[in-house]
Amino acid sequence: xxxxxxxxRISGLCKSFTLHLRGGVRIDALRGIDLDLFPAECxxxxxxxxxxxxxxxxxxxxxxxxxxxxxxxxxxxxxxxLVGAVPRQIHSLRRDTLGYVSQFLRVIPRVPAxxxxxxxxxxxxxxxxxxxxxxxxxxxxxxxxxxxxxxxxATFSGGEQQRVNIARVFVARYPILLLDEPTASLDEANRNVxxxxxxEARRDGxxxxxxxxxxxxxxxxxxxxxxxxxxxxxxx
Amino acid sequence: MKEQPILEVRGLTKRFGxxxxxCDVGFELWPGEVLGIVGESGSGKTTLLNCVGxxxxxxxxxxxYRTAAGPVVDxxxxxxxxxxxxxxxxWGFVHQNPRDGLRLDVSAGGNVGERLMALGHRHYGKLRxxxxxxxxxxxxDTARIDDPPRAFSGGMQQRLQIARNLVTxxxxxxxxxPTGGLDVSVQARLLDLLRRLVREIGVSxxxxxxxxxxxxxxxxxxxxxxxxxxxxxxxxxxxxDDPHHPYTQLLVSSALSV
Numbered sequence: 001x002x003x004x005x006x007x008x009r010i011s012g013l014c015k016s017f018t019l020h021l022r023g024g025v026r027i028d029a030l031r032g033i034d035l036d037l038f039p040a041e042c043x044x045x046x047x048x049x050x051x052x053x054x055x056x057x058x059x060x061x062x063x064x065x066x067x068x069x070x071x072x073x074x075x076x077x078x079x080x081x082l083v084g085a086v087p088r089q090i091h092s093l094r095r096d097t098l099g100y101v102s103q104f105l106r107v108i109p110r111v112p113a114x115x116x117x118x119x120x121x122x123x124x125x126x127x128x129x130x131x132x133x134x135x136x137x138x139x140x141x142x143x144x145x146x147x148x149x150x151x152x153x154a155t156f157s158g159g160e161q162q163r164v165n166i167a168r169v170f171v172a173r174y175p176i177l178l179l180d181e182p183t184a185s186l187d188e189a190n191r192n193v194x195x196x197x198x199x200e201a202r203r204d205g206x207x208x209x210x211x212x213x214x215x216x217x218x219x220x221x222x223x224x225x226x227x228x229x230x231x232x233x234x235x236x
Numbered sequence: 237m238k239e240q241p242i243l244e245v246r247g248l249t250k251r252f253g254x255x256x257x258x259c260d261v262g263f264e265l266w267p268g269e270v271l272g273i274v275g276e277s278g279s280g281k282t283t284l285l286n287c288v289g290x291x292x293x294x295x296x297x298x299x300x301y302r303t304a305a306g307p308v309v310d311x312x313x314x315x316x317x318x319x320x321x322x323x324x325x326x327w328g329f330v331h332q333n334p335r336d337g338l339r340l341d342v343s344a345g346g347n348v349g350e351r352l353m354a355l356g357h358r359h360y361g362k363l364r365x366x367x368x369x370x371x372x373x374x375x376x377d378t379a380r381i382d383d384p385p386r387a388f389s390g391g392m393q394q395r396l397q398i399a400r401n402l403v404t405x406x407x408x409x410x411x412x413x414p415t416g417g418l419d420v421s422v423q424a425r426l427l428d429l430l431r432r433l434v435r436e437i438g439v440s441x442x443x444x445x446x447x448x449x450x451x452x453x454x455x456x457x458x459x460x461x462x463x464x465x466x467x468x469x470x471x472x473x474x475x476x477d478d479p480h481h482p483y484t485q486l487l488v489s490s491a492l493s494v
Contacts, residue, residue, distance in 0.1 A: 020482035021489060062471060064478040087457045087471040088266060108431065108453050109424040122435070 006074075007176055007207045008037035008060065013069035013083075015052070015059055029055045033069070035226055037176070042198070042208040042221045047228035053211045056228070057178050060209065061100045062090040073097060073176065095123055099174030101182045105153060105165040113139065113156070113164050114149040120172040138167040142193055158185045163194075170197050177201060179210040183217045195220050240302060242267050242440050243288075243408055248297030250280075250287050257283040259464040261297075265408070270434055270441045272455030272472065274448060274487070280464040281444045282412055288442065289329050289410045290319060304407055324354050328401030328439075332413035334393035337400070338385045344371060344396055345381040351404045370399040374429060391422035395429065402433060411443045415450050427453050448491045452476055460484045 013033040019025045029052045037043055045053040058064040060071055062082055071082040075097055080089060094100075099120075107116050114135050121131035139149060142163040148156065153164045162185050169177065182198065183191045191214075198221055202208055212218045243265035250258040258280045265271050273281045286292040288299050290311060299311040304326055311319060323329075331337040338347055345367035352363055364381075371378045374395035376388075385393050394414065401409060414430065415423040431454060434441060445451050451458055452472055459469040460483065468481040479485045 017478075018480070020485050058477070063473050065470070065474055065480070087474075088269070090471055090474075091456060106452075108428050110428045 004038065006036035006038050008035075008074070008209070009070070009072045009079075010035040010037075010056075010060070011070045013056070013059065013071060014067045015055055015064060016067055030059070030066075030228075033228075037207045037209055039175070039205045039207050040202055041223045042202050042210055043224045043226055044218055044222040045209065045211050045226050045228060048230055051228040051230045053228055054180055057100070057180055057209060057211065061098055061178055062093070063100075095120075097174060098176050098178065099169040099172060100178040101166055101169050101180060103181050103184065105161045107153065109154055110152055112150045113144065113153045116153065116164060117167045117171055120168060124172070135167065135171055138171050139164070141197075142167055143190055159187060159190060162186060163190060166194055166197070170201065173201070173204075173206075175206060177206050177208045177210075179208060179212075181211055181213060183212070183214050191217065239267060241265055242302050243442075244298075244300040245288055246298045246300065248284065248287055248299070249295050250283055250292065251295050256464050258287060258294075261461075261464075261466055263459055263466070263469070265440050265442060267440055268434075268438050269457065270443060270455050272451040272458045273442065273444045273461060274446065274451050274458055275461035276487070277446060279461040281446075281461045283464075284461070285410050285412055285442060285444045289327065290323055291329070301408070324351065325404055326407045328404075328406040328409040330394075330397055330401055330409065330411040330414050332416045334385070334390070334397040337397040338393060340386045341384050343382045343384055344376065344388070347385060347396060347400050348403050351400060355404060366403060370403050371396075373402075373433070374399045375425070389422075391418050391426065394418060394426060398426075398430070398433070402437060402439070405437055406439060409439050409441045411441060413445055413447075414443065415445070415447065423450075430454060448476060448488065460487065 011034050013030055015030040017027045017029060033056060045056060047053055055064060059066045062085065066083045069083060072079040073082060073093055075093060080093060114132055117135035117139060118131040121134060122128065136149060140146065144160060144163055153161050156164065166182055179198065183194050186194060195217060198208065210221065212221065241264040246262045248258055248261045249256065261284055263271065273284065275281050283292065287294040294312055297312065300308050301311050302308050303322065329337065345364060348367040348370050349363040352366060357363055367381060368378050371381060376392055376395055385396050388396065415426050418426065427450065443454055455472045457470065458472050458475045459466045460481065462483045468475065468479065468484045475484065476488055479488050
């Protein structure tokens with residue numbers, strides 16, 4: 001695979017939601033999306049609320065099931081088709097290739113922040129001591145005080161939780177990063193740390209798909225823009 | 237991916253009189269995978285688990301299990317002695333009520349050691365050391381090793397039941413509402429513990445739960461049961477965030493934030 005080949009190829013992607021509890025109303029969220037994502041770029045998804053930016057990202061992460069079309073991810077020297085993939089394939093892609101920063105952190109109540117951040121490395125078989133050291137390094141860089149490392153993030157502020165969320169993804173150096181508002185709810189100092197992390201990952205060759213409402217973040221990171229237009233037509 | 241499933245259930249059906257509690261259910265379980273079975277009470281999920289685990293006779297179907305030694309056997313068609321041996325050594329079963337899975341008058345250490353003794357371990361010092369190690373693993377004060385579980389809290393009893401099952405490093409563990417009936421704080425601790433143990437031992441597990449929050453945190457994949465049938469299955473977060481079947485949508489929308 002050449003360096004200028006895409007690592008993610010989306011073609012003819014359609015996604016609708018059928019709301020059975022509302023009399024079977026169908027919402028067309030995405031229709032015929034074609035998109036290639038390349039290494040070392042930061043492609044920003046743009047469009048008004050409801051245009052399907054988060055939906056597209058969730059389809060790529062396998063969190064939403066696409067109706068039709070193709071989402072192919074470069075994996076182990078070949079391609080894996082995500083549309084119709086079995087759960088085990090999606091787990092493998094998530095372990096090795098796809099990192100996703102969602103808008104909020106969802107974790108087991110009692111697990112300490114340090115273990116949450118180390119977990120992606122542990123699932124790849126990294127030794128616990130090594131994984132925790134790398135996790136601690138990243139948390140420190142994100143200005144999480146070390147006295148919080150052993151506490152579960154449920155008690156943290158919104159900004160601190162978001163930084164734990166970011167640390168958990170960036171610790172694993174995924175080749176493809178999906179970032180849904182990574183800098184929301186961060187103060188300026190911490191936002192700058194996160195922007196630096198994203199830039200470094202991109203320069204190291206990560207392919208980044210991002211939703212960034214914050215204009216400063218967009219200007220700092222974006223290398224290309226993909227426009228989505230709203231398609232919230234309800235079909236009875 | 238050339239890996240083979242460790243367990244393949246096919247066409248499993250169980251009737252109680254004229255009522256069909258489980259109707260033609262099939263699923264696969266892969267090595268190291270945690271499969272959650274969700275649904276309301278009465279959906280047949282516990283009956284399914286009991287049939288798979290040999291606690292209830294199924295009317296038809298197969299439970300094909302890849303034994304540690306290699307050959308695939310149908311647990312439902314196996315000779316009784318061999319079936320019992322496998323259930324005792326390579327399988328575990330965690331009951332919702334720990335009192336159903338423990339000997340309440342035997343010491344905590346004895347409860348943990350029993351399955352090892354069934355495997356032929358006789359060295360008292362080693363058995364006791366195993367019991368101490370496992371009590372520590374499940375966060376029970378090792379000073380309580382000689383106390384009977386009758387004197388334990390519900391959460392401690394449940395953790396002891398888990399230790400008793402995992403001490404022999406089983407390949408497949410079936411759990412029926414393992415966090416049911418526990419306080420929320422105790423539940424969180426147990427969830428954390430179960431996740432850690434599953435990863436460290438690499439056990440494959442089937443967990444029946446009506447709690448979608450528990451399912452989200454523990455299971456890699458879910459099956460949704462309704463009226464004895466599987467109506468939808470798939471990746472856990474996909475199924476909870478983008479449910480397709482009307483019943484799954486109802487279930488998800490009825491739950492408090494999951």
